[in-house]
Amino acid sequence: xLKPTGFTTKLIHSPFAKDDVNRALHQPIYSNSAxxxxxxxxxELSFQGRLPVHSYSRVSNPTVENFELRIKQMTGxxxxxxxxxxxxxxxxxxxxxxxxxxxxxxxxxxxxxxxVFFESTIKDFGIEIxxxxxxxxxxxxxxxxxxxxxxxxxxxxxxxxxxxxLEKLSRVAHENNVPLIADSTLTPPNVFKAKDFGVDIEVISxxxxxxxxxxxxxxxxxxxxxxxxxxxxxLASLAKRFGSFAFNQKLxxxxxxxxxxxxxxxxxxxxxxxxxxxxxxxxKASENCQKLVxxxxxxxxxxxxxxxxxxxxxxxxxxxxxxxKFPGAILxxxxxxxxxxxTFLNKLELIKRATNIYDNKxxxxxxxxxxxxxxxxxxxxxxxxxxxxxxxxxxxxxxEDLKNDILQALN
Amino acid sequence: xxxxxxxxxEQEIEVPISLLELIKKNNVEQPDMVSVQINGEFLxxxxxxxxxxxxxxxxxxxxxMGGGARC
Numbered sequence: 119x120l121k122p123t124g125f126t127t128k129l130i131h132s133p134f135a136k137d138d139v140n141r142a143l144h145q146p147i148y149s150n151s152a153x154x155x156x157x158x159x160x161x162e163l164s165f166q167g168r169l170p171v172h173s174y175s176r177v178s179n180p181t182v183e184n185f186e187l188r189i190k191q192m193t194g195x196x197x198x199x200x201x202x203x204x205x206x207x208x209x210x211x212x213x214x215x216x217x218x219x220x221x222x223x224x225x226x227x228x229x230x231x232x233x234v235f236f237e238s239t240i241k242d243f244g245i246e247i248x249x250x251x252x253x254x255x256x257x258x259x260x261x262x263x264x265x266x267x268x269x270x271x272x273x274x275x276x277x278x279x280x281x282x283x284l285e286k287l288s289r290v291a292h293e294n295n296v297p298l299i300a301d302s303t304l305t306p307p308n309v310f311k312a313k314d315f316g317v318d319i320e321v322i323s324x325x326x327x328x329x330x331x332x333x334x335x336x337x338x339x340x341x342x343x344x345x346x347x348x349x350x351x352x353l354a355s356l357a358k359r360f361g362s363f364a365f366n367q368k369l370x371x372x373x374x375x376x377x378x379x380x381x382x383x384x385x386x387x388x389x390x391x392x393x394x395x396x397x398x399x400x401x402k403a404s405e406n407c408q409k410l411v412x413x414x415x416x417x418x419x420x421x422x423x424x425x426x427x428x429x430x431x432x433x434x435x436x437x438x439x440x441x442x443k444f445p446g447a448i449l450x451x452x453x454x455x456x457x458x459x460x461t462f463l464n465k466l467e468l469i470k471r472a473t474n475i476y477d478n479k480x481x482x483x484x485x486x487x488x489x490x491x492x493x494x495x496x497x498x499x500x501x502x503x504x505x506x507x508x509x510x511x512x513x514x515x516x517x518e519d520l521k522n523d524i525l526q527a528l529n
Numbered sequence: 530x531x532x533x534x535x536x537x538x539e540q541e542i543e544v545p546i547s548l549l550e551l552i553k554k555n556n557v558e559q560p561d562m563v564s565v566q567i568n569g570e571f572l573x574x575x576x577x578x579x580x581x582x583x584x585x586x587x588x589x590x591x592x593x594m595g596g597g598a599r600c
Contacts, residue, residue: 135559135562136559163536166536166591167591167592167593168536168589168590168591168592169558169592170558170559170562170563170592197593358570359566359569359570359571360564360571361570361571361572361573362571362573363564363571363593366593367593370593371593
């Protein structure tokens with residue numbers, strides 16, 4: 119039997135968990151809450167996890183499962199869980215691995231909500247957060263101890279666009295028996311093979327590129343089964359029974375179902391559709407981004423352009439190594455003043471002022487006055503968020519239209 | 530003949546028996562999605578083809594629904 123090898127072919131032709139009775143080519147939407155059982159015995163076996171059937175859609179659902187299985191096939195991972203948002207993916211992962219008295223190593227360069235989750239929400243549960251420079255392996259080593267539950271990193275930080283050498287970071291983490299968790303939202307699985315770089319658990323906001331260009335909110339936890347959970351203080355006893363499935367057992371049988379942040383079947387359906395065109399859209403948006411980087415550098419009013427895939431960026435080589443030709447479709451650029459940033463934003467006609475990334479439309483935001491508005495200027499600077507910077511997330515429009523919009527907004 | 534516990538139920542069976550044979554004999558649903566525990570310990574999928582079961586073994590077939598155990 120012919121075995122497809124291409125990323126998109128494999129994705130589009132991946133089978134359902136069970137054959138559809140009507141031979142539908144897309145997984146139908148099962149929007150119901152509960153499922154019937156043939157007998158009390160079948161019901162008991164299902165609740166014990168001894169039958170592969172669904173019981174209640176907060177726990178599992180056929181439409182959501184189909185999305186999970188496709189991500190699993192696409193990533194070559196051991197287990198995938200789809201959740202209601204990217205933040206749900208992060209918080210569920212942390213609840214599985216961290217415990218009161220443990221600590222987490224993380225960079226300060228983070229997406230705004232992730233930063234507040236670590237800096238405030240999690241701290242209230244007795245978990246210490248150690249902010250350190252993850253690009254500096256000596257600093258990472260100095261901060262790890264036997265209470266370190268995990269190291270958390272963004273593959274490209276947002277909005278600083280910093281890139282960590284993941285092979286180096288995972289080596290330090292693993293030498294200390296600590297799992298590496300990576301948020302790879304900016305570098306979806308078609309360009310970034312997390313397992314190859316030592317990532318144990320990948321968290322993704324599927325809201326962004328995977329959903330089809332911001333069609334719905336969703337998140338993913340991708341478990342590669344690479345970490346020896348017997349070395350995790352929290353999961354060691356589960357590892358004796360479940361081996362490489364220990365993380366998944368704790369997640370699916372406890373944390374995920376009890377926190378209740380399940381993905382809705384309708385969102386799963388949309389995200390499944392989006393997934394089929396992921397590669398096409400991401401490559402187009404990335405090409406647009408690279409063209410706009412070159413274009414913005416020719417404009418005198420633009421004081422700086424930041425993109426990890428730009429020759430001259432301190433992260434150019436490592437980006438190329440980790441993400442190949444397409445290191446994301448997000449760039450930032452600076453004007454001379456905050457006022458100039460606002461004037462420019464207000465004059466844009468095609469490019470949308472919006473707080474999201476990887477829509478099919480190009481989106482722009484002034485991070486300092488929006489995502490980071492709750493922080494004073496001093497903290498914003500320590501987070502690498504400048505008043506002079508705009509973040510542009512490229513869509514799939516025709517590039518000349520985007521250039522024309524920028525030019526008319528400058529005049 | 531010998532006794533093996535399968536999902537909590539005793540079965541009188543010719544032992545030793547290979548795990549794959551036991552899966553077939555018990556009509557285990559969606560075998561590509563099942564996880565196996567033997568005497569309370571998780572069995573890595575790469576050992577499925579070589580594992581033999583003996584008198585007194587306790588075997589559990591488990592599923593992690595939702596993108597779980599399909600290896």
